[in-house]
Amino acid sequence: MAQRHIIDFSKLDKEDLESIGKSAYLLSELKYLKISIPDGFIVTTSFFEDFLEQTGIQAKITKIRKLNHPAIEDSIEKLLTPVKKEMLYAAIPQNLAIKIYNSYKKLSGVFKEPSLRVFSSTHSNKSVIFPNVKGDANLILKIKRIWSFYLENAVTIVVQKNIDSKIKGKIFTDDFSRDKLNFLTEDQISQLKVYAQKIQKHFYFPQELDYALVKEKIYITNVTPLTNVSKKQEIFFSNKKIRKVLVRGISLNPGIVTGKTIILKDQNVTRIKNGEIVVLPKLNAPIWPEIKKAKAIVVDSLLSKGHDRMIYRKHLQFPIIHDARNATKVIQNGSIITVNGMTGDIYQGGL
Incomplete structure (x- = not known):
C-alpha cells in the first residue's frame, strides 16, 4: 500500500x-x-x-x-x-x-x-x-x-x-453514576449511554469518556483507558474488582485472552503447551511451529521491521504484545494473566 x-x-x-x-x-x-x-x-x-x-x-x-x-x-x-x-x-x-x-x-x-x-x-x-x-x-x-x-x-x-460548549463532562463506561448529567435531556442521556455501551463492548475494558453537547448533539471528545486514570496503574472492572497492570506494550493483534504463563528466557519452545501465554525476550521465525500452540505472546523487544510484523499478524491469529520491555522479569512463570490485544496492556489475574 x-x-x-x-x-x-x-x-x-x-x-x-x-x-x-x-x-x-x-x-x-x-x-x-x-x-x-x-x-x-x-x-x-x-x-x-x-x-x-x-x-x-x-x-x-x-x-x-x-x-x-x-x-x-x-x-x-x-x-x-x-x-x-x-x-x-x-x-x-x-x-x-x-x-x-x-x-x-x-x-x-x-x-x-x-x-x-x-x-x-x-x-x-x-x-x-x-x-x-x-x-x-x-x-x-x-x-x-x-x-x-x-x-x-x-x-x-x-x-x-475544538468543541466549544458550556455543557461538557466525563463519564465512565462501566459506571454512569460517576457523572452528573443534570444539564442533559433524557434523549441526550440515552444517546450518551448508547455510546458508552458501544465503546465498552468494543474495547473490552472500561474507558473514561469526555463528552460535549453542541446544538443538541452529543460528541465524544476524548477516550482514556481507565489504566491511564489511576497513578497506581489499577483498573476498575464492572464487577468492582481491582486489576493491576503488570506491563504495557504495543499491540500487534487484537483480542483478549486469559491464561497461564510460561516464561521462555532460553527460547526453548519445546516446553510450550497448548493454550499457554508465552512470554519471551524476542520473537524469531525458527520458533514458529511450537509458538503456534500459544494462546497469546508477550515479547520484551520491539518488532521494528514492518515486514516481520506483517508476517506475525498474518500467521499468528492471537493477541501479540511486543515492546513490553521487562515483561520476562515482571511476569511470574506459571501465573494467570490477562492480555488485552486492543490496548497492549497485560493484567494480573483472569477476567
Missing part, C-alpha cells in the same frame, strides 16, 4: 493502525463505531520523514548520528539542538504543504478559522498538546514544534476541531 501523508479519521485502513499511535487509533475506532467526534485529520510519519528528506535535514541528522564515539556520546543531543531550530524555520516543501492546507480548508470552510487541538499520537501515554490553534500558518508552526520533540522517532500528529 502506498504511503499516505494526510489521512481523514474516516479513511484509516487496518494497515495504518500499528503506526498512528494510541490517540489517533482510539479516535479512528470511534469513527468506525459511528460515534460522533469532532472532525479532524492525521499527519502521518511518512509526511514527517519526507519533510526531513526533502529539506536536507535528515542528511544532517544522519551525519551527527554517525559521530558515534564514547567521548561525545553525551553531546549528541547538544549537536542536534541547532538542527531542531533549523527545522522550526524551514519551509515545508510545496508538494507537502498543499496537503495540509487542503485538509485545513475542509475543516475551516470558506471564511472561518476554527480553533484546533493539535497533538502528538504515540504508543506511550505521553503527548505534546497545543489546545487552541487558529490559522493555517499557526497550524504549520505547531506541527513543526511537535516534530522537534520527536526528532529521532517519527511521530503521528492529530489535528482536530
